[in-house]
Amino acid sequence: MDRSLAGAATNRRRFLGLVGLGATAMAGGGFVSGCSRPAGTQGTATDVDAVSAVLPRYQPVELITPDIAGVRPIADGYLTYPTDLVRAVTETPGSSGEPLTAMTPWWGPTPPGIDRNAYLQAVNERLGVPIDFSVQDGNTYADKLSAILGARDVPDLLCAPNWEIDKIPRFSDAVSALFEDLTDHLAGDAALAYPHLASFPTGAWQYAVWGGRLAAVPWPTDGPFPYALFYRKDLTDTAGVQAPKNIDELYEFGKAMTDPANGVWAFGSIFNMVQMFYGVPGSQGGWRRTDGGGLEFKYETEEYRAALEFTTKLFAEGLVHPDIVESKGAADAKQLFNSGKMVCYEDGVGAWRGMYSEQRQITPTFDMRPVPIFSADGQSTPAAWGEEKPIFYTFIKKGLGKERVEEILRVLDWCAAPLGTEEYHLRQYGVVDQHHTVSADGSPELTELGRQEIADQYTFIVGRYPTIVQTADVPGFVEALLGYSNETVKYLEPNPWAGIKFELPANLSRVQQPTEDKILDVLRGRRPTSDLEQITQEWRSGGGDEGRDFFLKALEDNDR
Incomplete structure (x- = not known):
């Protein structure tokens, strides 16, 4: 990830070791109840061929050449922040003007809401539809996630950490009942309508399949190592x-x-x-x-x-x-x-x-x-x-209709624009001289307002193609990270x-x-x-x- 919430694995264990906290009691509902699945739930394994049949066609977006190439699945590294930004999305992705609701985690002070947040307002203006975020405490996110699934009352966009949904009983039933089937929208060449989503590694999309259908948009990991x-x-x-x-x-x-x-x-x-x-x-x-x-x-x-x-x-x-x-x-x-x-x-x-x-x-x-x-x-x-498992998944609420789902996917595609684009820069750092200043080396540095208002809201609902870029606040970081990662990946345990x-x-x-x-x-x-x-x-x-x-x-x- 690109700032303080880097990726888990993007900072998965920055989240106070949530993986080790155990299953959380689920509230009500047919598919979410208690801490365990019903006796007799034998599990499912969707085979490789079935998963491959519904995956998006991979098409990379190549804007800038990395200074340090990552040994896949390691992200590429850039020693300077690009200053010659391009506009990747020329048309406004949203056309309805109808607000979207979203729930995301954050491991820090809760940012102001949409009416008092200049950062959200600036990004929403570019999107063409306002996204109203419910930002929840990451330390107790499992409780909130369990509650809304149990009540079957989910927002239009739901960010779900991989380490939490892995513990939710019969989660595939929840996916089928509550979330949109994205297969027809994104499988194969259909994904090319959303070029930034199509640039996500195939290894990340493999995990976004439930019941043989593509059910979520992944946030690709920028490193496969859990620790x-x-x-x-x-x-x-x-x-x-x-x-x-x-x-x-x-x-x-x-x-x-x-x-x-x-x-x-x-x-x-x-x-x-x-x-x-x-x-x-x-x-x-x-x-x-x-x-x-x-x-x-x-x-x-x-x-x-x-x-x-x-x-x-x-x-x-x-x-x-x-x-x-x-x-x-x-x-x-x-x-x-x-x-x-x-x-x-x-x-x-x-x-x-x-x-x-x-x-x-x-x-x-x-x-x-x-x-x-x-x-x-x-x-x-x-x-x-290690593995290429995504850090988070974004699910779209079921029943919104084909046109609304396509509008949401266009919004997500805008949010997924990579390093070197205006969209990436606005999403990560907000408005210049308001949410960030520019350091002597050209890299952005958040202001106090930026730290208050930006909680990676738009990043949590989609992620981006993995890159690691040098900024003034962390001298030598990219060289150190890529040196460690490119060496460690040689010893990555094969997964049968x-x-x-x-x-x-x-x-x-x-x-x-x-x-x-x-x-x-x-x-x-x-x-x-x-x-x-x-x-x-x-x-x-x-x-x-x-x-x-x-x-x-x-x-x-x-x-x-």
Whole structure:
């Protein structure tokens, strides 16, 4: 992403570890009730051919040549902000003048509404139809999303984070009942009527299919990695400590940087990254094929046990910040990290840019960097989790009529205009000298009004073709990000289920979070590591073995 809410994965874990909070109770309604799917919901797997048949035809929009090419699926990088902007959409996309309603999340102060927001007014004027945004607290967005789905009362445009809808019981039923089927509007050559949407990577559209039909517009990820292990390089440089290159060095790093007398601890939550260092599988949540042709889940592997024992040792030896130890999740890890009370923690790669920009205004020497990925022994090939799954999806309310849907798609296409266009610039930064000023290097910098009024409202309803551009507030960022990403992508774990669209079996969905809570108790020292075997057996009987059969059948069906 392009500013402080970069992408999750675009800042997925900037959102306070929402993935780990578990399923939220759903309010009323036939397809959304309670925290779990009805018994007997076996899940669905839409095969690769069925998904491919409804995908938009890919047609890139080529405006400017990148300074640093990303190794796909990594975004391209630009070292200067383009100043010779082009107008990509010559006609006003909206013609009805009828207002649209939209619901989007935001992880910051709520911006003023449409009547008191000059930024919204400026963009809406270009769109030809006013979009009235209901901006909801991102930390509690799951509750709001669940409530409106349960009540079957959705806005014209709904932004849904991928990590929330994956937990919603029978979400495909909600899609069918509440949202427009976009297949006839966007499949194949039909997408060329919306050239900026057609420029989205095919890998992002694959996930926007439910029940064999194209049901949403994706926000493509600008990086496939769910986590990076960030450290305060400014603090470690002062201490003369180098970034670790193997698991033993990570342990020594922890001992060297922990200083309880001065209120400093080395680590926050880093268990996911430790799993990667040990080569724990990550596909579809943690599955991999065995030599005998079957499947095993991460809990059942020696690599997972080793990662669990190592991370438990970090907690037991007091190398993890006490606030993390006492919390159920990650506590206020960002604040601890920013204040220098915690030196190292895991977060989405998208968190990097925003934190770097914000904290440099407070502490000019602030420097956060990702630890280059390594294997536990420092010799084996590293393993990086990742996928092209979109960060968010935008759904269009069902029953608006063909002409209205086409108008909405034209609006979304305008909002999806890429870097180098007037549309992109207005969407991201508002009006010059009002919402942003221009730095000496030509890059835009938000004013106080811009920070108050812009909450990426139009970005949340569509996204854009992934690009990373340098701005004055984050010197050296693009080179650092692309250097890390292009190196890490070499070790991206292959996904045997790539291109298959899943709705998971009810029991597997239901058992996963309680199992992770038990693992959390082990990490915190509330249960011994020897309990892993019992926890694994409970997971298997509670839905894990059902999940094994489900994923294995999906592979067998697609191998035919």
